């Protein structure tokens with residue numbers, strides 16, 4: 457049954473501040489908002505100490521995934537050779553880390569302003585640029601508490617050099633000599649098996665107990681983890697890459713996000729994602745009974761995020777929902 461209080465057909469371009477969901481009890485005040493806006497501008501509208509958990513997956517700032525992120529161009533590059541000669545993310549340069557830090561530092565300062573004292577800030581990061589993410593957070597005043605690993609099985613991407621040697625304008629015997637000397641060695645990329653998530657925390661307001669009493673942040677709930685449910689939650693969290701990517705090259709697994717939300721925020725807390733992409737964090741927040749605010753700069757992606765979150769909400773409301 458459709459809930460009359462849920463705003464339908466929201467046009468993001470004209471209804472920026474519109475609440476997507478506003479449901480009757482028991483979710484009287486539950487809201488999920490996706491803003492189709494640059495978070496660096498939009499976040500300024502949020503009040504100080506207004507969110508309980510920042511859970512976000514910023515642009516990777518590796519080749520093709522910087523502040524000029526464009527899903528269509530990236531999708532075309534997932535298959536090598538379609539636009540450039542390398543799939544997205546394969547070109548390396550030292551400037552990428554510097555650019556990431558320059559981009560993230562003012563964003564991290566806003567996270568520090570909007571997060572409640574003691575609140576956790578969980579930020580996905582490409583492994584080879586994770587130090588820049590950590591510095592941006594630390595410089596903004598967060599305490600780096602840990603680095604979590606999202607454990608998955610990736611695909612090996614190291615390149616053989618044989619093809620390049622064979623293409624060289626050299627006598628055949630010289631090519632054979634080089635091929636023998638290189639001995640099948642590849643470019644320095646081991647098979648990816650995990651991605652890092654920085655766990656940072658805003659300074660507390662008093663003791664852990666006083667902070668929780670006032671803000672309901674700063675302590676973790678270890679009693680009911682979603683992943684490896686019988687174990688004390690650990691820093692290495694296994695989760696399969698999502699089969700359905702909702703048109704987003706880096707869509708994150710919803711179960712992983714639910715697991716993190718469950719541990720690091722209180723029921724009904726506001727979860728905040730400045731880089732919402734296809735809306736995975738919002739879906740996870742709704743599934744865990746949290747409120748959600750998200751920003752996404754690409755209008756098509758913002759609409760997709762909105763639709764996903766809306767569908768999740770309707771499913772939860774349906775009489776057959778488990």
Ligand SMILES: C[S@@+](CC[C@H](N)C(=O)[O-])C[C@H]1O[C@@H](n2cnc3c(N)ncnc32)[C@H](O)[C@@H]1O
Pocket residue numbers: 493494495496513514515516522523525704706707708709730731732733734735736737751752753754757
């Ligand atoms: C790594 S992806 C997030 C993917 C997301 N976790 C998911 O599961 O779909 C980063 C997203 O940030 C968006 N983005 C980049 N710069 C932004 C900005 N300044 N403000 C808001 N969104 C931005 C990109 O369009 C992209 O969709």
